[in-house]
Amino acid sequence: MPSLRAVLESREKAALVRVEELRTELERVQAALAEAEEVLNHRVIGLEQYLEALAEQDASIEVGPDRSAAARGVDEPAVAGPRRTVARKENGVPVDVLGADYRLIMAVLGQAGDSLTARQTAVALGWDSSVPSRVEGARGRLKRLVERGWLAEDRPGRFTLPAPVSAAAA
Numbered sequence: 049m050p051s052l053r054a055v056l057e058s059r060e061k062a063a064l065v066r067v068e069e070l071r072t073e074l075e076r077v078q079a080a081l082a083e084a085e086e087v088l089n090h091r092v093i094g095l096e097q098y099l100e101a102l103a104e105q106d107a108s109i110e111v112g113p114d115r116s117a118a119a120r121g122v123d124e125p126a127v128a129g130p131r132r133t134v135a136r137k138e139n140g141v142p143v144d145v146l147g148a149d150y151r152l153i154m155a156v157l158g159q160a161g162d163s164l165t166a167r168q169t170a171v172a173l174g175w176d177s178s179v180p181s182r183v184e185g186a187r188g189r190l191k192r193l194v195e196r197g198w199l200a201e202d203r204p205g206r207f208t209l210p211a212p213v214s215a216a217a218a
Contacts, residue, residue: 137197146198149173153189154198154209163208166190 135145143154156172157164166187167177175182190207193199200210 134192134196134198143198149189150193150198153186153193157199157207157209160208163202163206165205165207169207 134147134150135141143151146154152173153169156169160168160172164172167183169190170177170183170186173186175186177183190199191201194201194207197210199207202208
């Protein structure tokens, strides 16, 4: 039968092993926590930079290289949130109810005189048309304007201002 001293020493060794296991686990958890906090900090900084960029973009919307929205005859937008719904066109509703990008698209199509594709619209807006997401962003905005009655799609992929409704037809 083992002596009391041997039993106590074996329990002490077991406790030391358990303490070391817990310290190792604590170090692993602390490292994971530090990594998660770093990721969180990067995300917070990224969100702040995104919101600052949106504020700057709303403050000075560029239509093309060295051409501001004011030079194109479009009023500067009131600062709005990053997302804005597109109002439906009704009789007498001005273009001013639209968001900044949508007003710029309306101005570009008004000056074009002919129908434009999404790529041509992106180029006219000064967006990099070699980036598919910018062209698709323009296409999405154009389609949204068609759905709300602001534009017409005379042929698939070709967008233009709708024909004015005459008083006799109304």
